[in-house]
Amino acid sequence: MKIITDFNNGLLKRQFSQGLNNFHFSEYNQHINELYSLSNSKGSVAFCWVRLETISSKFKDLLNFRPVEVESVKDDVDSFIELIRAASQNNSLYFVRFYKPLGVRNCVHSYTSKIFHVIDYANSRLNELTHSSDLSVIEPIDWFMVDGVPVDSKLSYLAKVPYTEPVFTQASDTISGIFNAIKGKTKKLVVLDLDNTLWGGIIGDDGIDGIQLDKNHYLGEAFLDFQDYILALKNRGIMLAISSKNTESVAINAIENHSNMIIRMSDIATYRINWEDKAKNIADIVKEVNVGMDSVVFLDDNPVERDRVSKMLEGITVPELPKDPCFYRQFLEGLNLFDAIDVSNEDIKRTESIVSNKQRENTxxxxxxxxxxxxxxxxxxxxxxxxxxxxxxxxxxxxxxxxxxxxxxxxxxxxxxxxxxxxxxxxxxxxxxxxxxxxxxxxxxxxxxxxxxxxxxxxxxxxxxxxxxxxxxxxxxxxxxxxxxxxxxxxxxxxxxxxxxxxxxxxxxxxxxxxxxxxxxxxxxxx
The missing domain is CATH 3.40.630.30 (Gcn5-related N-acetyltransferase (GNAT))
Structure with a gap:
């Protein structure tokens, strides 16, 4: 994959500690030449991060409140969009959506309105291209929501690096997620614990009315939000399974009959609810649904169970869930484990297919x-x-x-x-x-x-x-x-x-x- 930027990408490159050979990074200020080269090639995959102030010097004037005709800035945008069109005609191009320069305040001013108008126009032109070429647009806003200041002006002056390292860490995660999705390396199965993972409390001790799934309590809301996220994965074609140390009938009763449960047994491809070793149960689940262990994610609040499973099952992904359930969803969303380029009807029906396969095997x-x-x-x-x-x-x-x-x-x-x-x-x-x-x-x-x-x-x-x-x-x-x-x-x-x-x-x-x-x-x- 080619990485094309309009800035010195040395700090971005440093984030790819593994798999660096999979990426080719452009030289500083060579983005136009790289895009021209791409427009004359076929079958390449490229990630492009270019800013509006680089595309149009007039837009930079606008940022500095100099008198500029907006239409002339839009002409510069149109010329650049045509280059993007040519580059993405026979290549897969992932382009970072244009965004407000970080120094521009959200104040009410005619020039600020012009700036936002140009940004909106440029992004609308990008969106048009997604329908007629192999262009995908990447939303970068989360990259800049980092601890500390995302911009280091001294670094920008000295090395032509416009952002701080945490921004590039977030961006590299996105790029790696895209690359893995293209290569078919995204996860296909999530194996879930139940107690203190899908709900708060221990179902065997607290009973169906005692577990935390109350919308009016902050922890209950956190578990429900986490279930919403897990169900969204299932609706995108990621299979769900359960591996829980519980009495099967008690656990299933809670899943099926608790009024606030979002995930039901019909959403689960298969399960092992018993008192046996979880590593063994997960190995059985993986064999049943017929995926590779490196396609599996195991979610459990218990660090002992996580350690056992990660050591016994080579290749499985076992995230270290936060101790506080309020951060479960946010933590998982930040891992980019489930990025997908496309979701087909067959993906969406995958759980239904696994259940049907069970019926076939039973005959x-x-x-x-x-x-x-x-x-x-x-x-x-x-x-x-x-x-x-x-x-x-x-x-x-x-x-x-x-x-x-x-x-x-x-x-x-x-x-x-x-x-x-x-x-x-x-x-x-x-x-x-x-x-x-x-x-x-x-x-x-x-x-x-x-x-x-x-x-x-x-x-x-x-x-x-x-x-x-x-x-x-x-x-x-x-x-x-x-x-x-x-x-x-x-x-x-x-x-x-x-x-x-x-x-x-x-x-x-x-x-x-x-x-x-x-x-x-x-x-x-x-x-």
Whole structure:
């Protein structure tokens, strides 16, 4: 990712203690050249932080209360916006929204009104661009809400660094969150404790009427606000689970029947409410919902439980929750663990899908092939369309386990790929008697070389022979041998097992499908 700024970004660069190699920082005062270079390239991802006073010297005059025609400032803005348009046409560009210079007071004055008018105009032009190019606008206001003064004028004069280190710490967190979201590294599952985490008090001791969830008490309000935040995560596609040392019936009764509870059992993908070791319970939960441990966040007020889980389960994220519940929500919001570029309908339905999978597993008491056939699975294979474009891109960028190459695409990359007539992009949708799972797979075929370049399946449909039916269909369509070039990662072992079991091996990373696979399970295929 390119980091383009109009100031000396050395202090910003210093905040990236890990993963620095993932970023390329522009030189001081080279933002225009960098944007011009970007406008002549394709498939790049860039973060751009440029201020209005740098774009227009007339705007700087306006800040100093010199006589300036507002329209002439807007002309400068328009010229810069055209450069942004060109840079974001074939690249993914994340641009920091224009904001009021920190020295400008909110006083009633004709010049102050002109300043705000120009800022609003510039931001409205940015917002227009988000609809016609691959531009996303970043809100920076939280960066400046730091302890102490966000500006150091001496540092600005000496080193051309306009802000203090805490501002750049906040900004770097945002940039890292964007980068992780692009790479599909955002968290997918939150495992929750109950007592003194979702509510105040101990349900087994205090009873349903004794726990703190009272809107008229500051602690009760804090826990309710925290539940609001957790439910918002679920509504964005983050799965919720419970791991609590409690009597199951007592805890569930509180969740279902306390009048002020915001989170209900229908919001929970799965749970382990018992007196067993939480690390073991969480490992079982992770296995059930089929995500990587590095996609999991565990929230518990008890530092002993946090220490146990973090030491036993490698990769899991265990935040040190504040001792005061009033700061739970604020603390988690500041961690940028759940940043996402897009949220699809399939994301929103993820909890429903996990519950449906439980129902499927509960029917699994007969021969495997008979069980699979009994699910009445319907597989729909379509060419990618404008309606499925975002979900297709999301699957390619977020899926790790059943992923042939783990290639990641910017929107502009993927658009170029889809415009090449030699590339055939298929989406895979699946439904069965328990529900509709939506688009859960993507296959991209390079017809010129008879090669499957990308093959991605959601973990929700792995283990159902779906992949075998898909490649059999594709083989019947292409009517020739299909080549699969596997690129190994730490996580995509499942697809290697499929390839090595079903196809001829030319090398460790090259497999060929010469004929259809014998599949005993039955399903319906719609095209």
């Amino acid at each position: 699994r008491k007969i021969d495997r092939d008979e069980w699979l056939s009994s699910l009445d699975t319907c597989l729909k294979i379509d060419k990618v369309s404008s309606e499925s474009y975002e979900r297709t891109l999301q699957l390619l960028n977020k899926t790790n386990q059943f992923n042939l190459t783990t290639r990641r695409f910017s929107k502009s990359d993927f658009l170029l790929l889809s415009q090449n007539n030699e590339n055939h992009i298929y989406t895979i949708s699946l439904s069965d008697k328990f529900g509709d799972l939506g688009i859960t797979g993507v296959v991209i075929i390079d017809s010129k070389h008879s090669a499957v370049t990308d093959f991605v399946l959601s973990c929700r449909i792995m283990g159902r022979d779906v992949e075998k039916h898909i490649v059999n269909y594709l083989h019947s369509v292409t009517k020739e041998a299909l080549n699969f070039h596997y690129l190994p990662t730490e996580k995509n072992g499942p697809i290697l097992e499929f390839l090595s079991t079903c196809f001829e091996s030319i090398s460790d990373q090259h497999f060929v499908m010469n004929e259809k696979i014998n599949v005993k399970s039955k399903l319906e295929i719609l095209v």
